[in-house]
Amino acid sequence: xxxxxxxxxxxxxxxxxxPLRAAEGALGEQKTITSTGARALVDSCxxxxxxxxxxxxIAVVDPYGNLxxxxxxxxxxxxxxxSAILKAKTAVRWWRSTEELNARVLGEQNVAPVxxxxxxxxxxVPIVVGGVVVGGMGIGGGGGDDCAKAAIAAVLPGATTTxxxx
Amino acid sequence: MIRIxxxxxxxxxxxxxxxxxxxxxxxxxxxxVSSAAARRMVDVCSTWAEGKxxxxxxxxxxxxxxxxxxxxxxxxxxxxxxTAPLKAKTALRWRRATIDVNKTVASGENLAPLxxxxxxxxxxVPIMAGGQVAGAMGVSSADGDACAKAAIESVVGRxxxx
Numbered sequence: 244x245x246x247x248x249x250x251x252x253x254x255x256x257x258x259x260x261x262p263l264r265a266a267e268g269a270l271g272e273q274k275t276i277t278s279t280g281a282r283a284l285v286d287s288c289x290x291x292x293x294x295x296x297x298x299x300x301i302a303v304v305d306p307y308g309n310l311x312x313x314x315x316x317x318x319x320x321x322x323x324x325x326s327a328i329l330k331a332k333t334a335v336r337w338w339r340s341t342e343e344l345n346a347r348v349l350g351e352q353n354v355a356p357v358x359x360x361x362x363x364x365x366x367x368v369p370i371v372v373g374g375v376v377v378g379g380m381g382i383g384g385g386g387g388d389d390c391a392k393a394a395i396a397a398v399l400p401g402a403t404t405t406x407x408x409x
Numbered sequence: 410m411i412r413i414x415x416x417x418x419x420x421x422x423x424x425x426x427x428x429x430x431x432x433x434x435x436x437x438x439x440x441x442v443s444s445a446a447a448r449r450m451v452d453v454c455s456t457w458a459e460g461k462x463x464x465x466x467x468x469x470x471x472x473x474x475x476x477x478x479x480x481x482x483x484x485x486x487x488x489x490x491x492t493a494p495l496k497a498k499t500a501l502r503w504r505r506a507t508i509d510v511n512k513t514v515a516s517g518e519n520l521a522p523l524x525x526x527x528x529x530x531x532x533x534v535p536i537m538a539g540g541q542v543a544g545a546m547g548v549s550s551a552d553g554d555a556c557a558k559a560a561i562e563s564v565v566g567r568x569x570x571x
Binding site for chain 2: 277278279281282302307309310311312313314315316317321324325328
């Protein structure tokens with residue numbers, strides 16, 4: 244019994260003596276859209292919507308769903324603004340476009356987004372840089388997610404709206 | 410008999426016309442902050458905050474409580490992002506700056522804002538127009554009240570601050 248206790252104590256001491264190798268995984272990094280980048284995306288979408296005679300609400304969230312920039316054009320209804328935010332948050336939570344989520348929900352392939360209070364309505368996409376979701380962009384009241392995709396292509400060359408393997 | 414009936418009819422008609430002329434209107438116009446003005450206020454507040462090395466989150470609502478514009482400056486905390494809208498809505502609902510609502514709550518004079526789930530922390534300011542609330546601006550964290558008032562004064566005018 245004493246031997247077992249000694250072995251256990253020795254093992255604990257050995258673990259405690261190991262230095263914390265932070266560089267090997269204690270801390271990670273998350274790429275995220277900046278405040279400036281979010282505003283540029285909103286402005287780019289705003290210009291796209293004006294060119295196409297759309298009146299939309301536009302929202303950009305960071306990878307955690309925090310709202311970073313938002314604009315409602317004159318002439319939009321209440322839901323256009325509110326839903327833009329909900330859509331953007333849903334896209335970053337699922338790492339998918341809400342159009343794709345909508346199809347999965349309607350096809351009963353996966354109804355979970357509805358069960359947990361998400362808003363799987365067409366109009367939002369994740370913003371993906373180097374395979375990592377750095378934010379989400381949602382459009383309410385317009386013609387789907389065209390405005391968001393155009394803005395992302397214009398402001399973040401090389402960024403995509405899909406995560407590989409999803 | 411006919412004369413009495415005619416007189417009665419004339420009386421009723423004239424009374425109805427008088428009522429219609431003085432009746433309150435069924436439809437009215439309310440003033441509300443425009444989308445363009447909301448963007449300008451956020452830009453002014455951002456510039457104001459940059460000059461003071463502050464990282465703030467800010468929002469502008471229209472007269473009905475719909476979000477028109479939002480911006481989180483680089484470095485704004487999640488709590489700032491979450492509370493700026495709460496402050497703006499509280500200012501809109503109470504038609505006064507949340508710095509003033511906070512005083513009535515802190516002194517115990519009126520705790521109702523807490524009871525009904527409002528957020529009476531300084532930083533929310535209603536935007537007035539001709540005695541009506543045309544919108545509200547909410548700013549978090551530090552000096553939010555001053556930032557919002559500077560923006561409203563710059564874009565809408567000093568008279569818009571209650």
